Amino acid sequence: MQISPTTKFALAAIAGIAIAVTFVSRPLTAPLPTTVQIADMTWVEVQSAIANGFTTVIVPSGGIEQNGPHMILSKHDYIVRHAAEGIAGELGKTLVAPVISYVPEGAYDPPTGHMRFPGTIGITEAAYANLIEGIARSLKAGGFRTICFIADHGGSQQPQADMIAKLNAEWSGKGIRLIHVDAYYADAPQIEKLMQQGETRAAIGEHASIIDTSELMAIHPNGVDLSRLDGTRLSLQPTGIVGDPSRASAARGKELLEIRIRAAVAQIRAQMATH
Numbered sequence: 001m002q003i004s005p006t007t008k009f010a011l012a013a014i015a016g017i018a019i020a021v022t023f024v025s026r027p028l029t030a031p032l033p034t035t036v037q038i039a040d041m042t043w044v045e046v047q048s049a050i051a052n053g054f055t056t057v058i059v060p061s062g063g064i065e066q067n068g069p070h071m072i073l074s075k076h077d078y079i080v081r082h083a084a085e086g087i088a089g090e091l092g093k094t095l096v097a098p099v100i101s102y103v104p105e106g107a108y109d110p111p112t113g114h115m116r117f118p119g120t121i122g123i124t125e126a127a128y129a130n131l132i133e134g135i136a137r138s139l140k141a142g143g144f145r146t147i148c149f150i151a152d153h154g155g156s157q158q159p160q161a162d163m164i165a166k167l168n169a170e171w172s173g174k175g176i177r178l179i180h181v182d183a184y185y186a187d188a189p190q191i192e193k194l195m196q197q198g199e200t201r202a203a204i205g206e207h208a209s210i211i212d213t214s215e216l217m218a219i220h221p222n223g224v225d226l227s228r229l230d231g232t233r234l235s236l237q238p239t240g241i242v243g244d245p246s247r248a249s250a251a252r253g254k255e256l257l258e259i260r261i262r263a264a265v266a267q268i269r270a271q272m273a274t275h
């Protein structure tokens with residue numbers, strides 16, 4: 001049988017399409033990631049993880065601020081990155097976004113709060129809220145369904161809570177859930193633990209003291225040098241410390257971090273269980 005030129009063309013076209021389809025549909029998949037850190041994955045691995053149920057993501061927020069003469073400026077970043085991985089591990093099928101290092105730290109001129117100390121780098125509350133919004137919209141666009149924000153720094157709490165409330169209202173009924181994990185930041189359970197161990201409220205303090213110094217000692221000991229506290233008690237200059245960090249230890253830090261991670265996991269699980 002003679003094949004007409006039209007049929008030949010049609011057959012060639014079908015063969016061409018078949019080859020093209022085979023080529024295009026060659027699976028652009030990836031094995032499941034060996035890390036939970038989005039920044040260490042390819043987009044294909046993130047896509048594959050989401051398709052396999054990794055639809056929850058933790059966004060850790062840290063800060064660059066003074067932490068006394070004995071502790072490095074990136075205390076928050078180290079602690080919150082470590083905690084985020086711990087929370088993701090406990091929850092399962094959860095990825096972790098890069099740490100937000102720039103957070104509200106006070107006024108610039110005249111400088112207030114931590115801004116009085118060189119090395120502190122702050123942004124406005126409005127800038128921080130915009131950052132949270134952009135990150136949330138990006139993760140939603142990528143396919144994540146539950147987006148959990150944990151902030152290690154006090155000044156980040158309110159602008160973060162407000163932006164999350166605004167976005168949750170906008171996305172109501174769309175199957176997207178943003179969680180401001182305030183249980184991560186609430187320090188009452190840690191304070192209670194230390195007071196049971198005989199510490200005073202004054203020694204526990206507020207900043208660069210037993211809790212945060214211990215936590216950094218547990219996960220990044222090179223970032224703390226307690227010997228540099230010598231003389232701070234008699235100093236007339238502001239030290240940046242509120243409390244008594246000489247009572248800090250790595251063992252305490254491990255215990256205190258576990259309290260924080262457990263509280264965050266419990267809050268996220270409770271919210272995920274609601275509809």
Ligand SMILES: [Zn+2]
Pocket residue numbers: 063065076152153154155
């Ligand atoms: Zn802070």
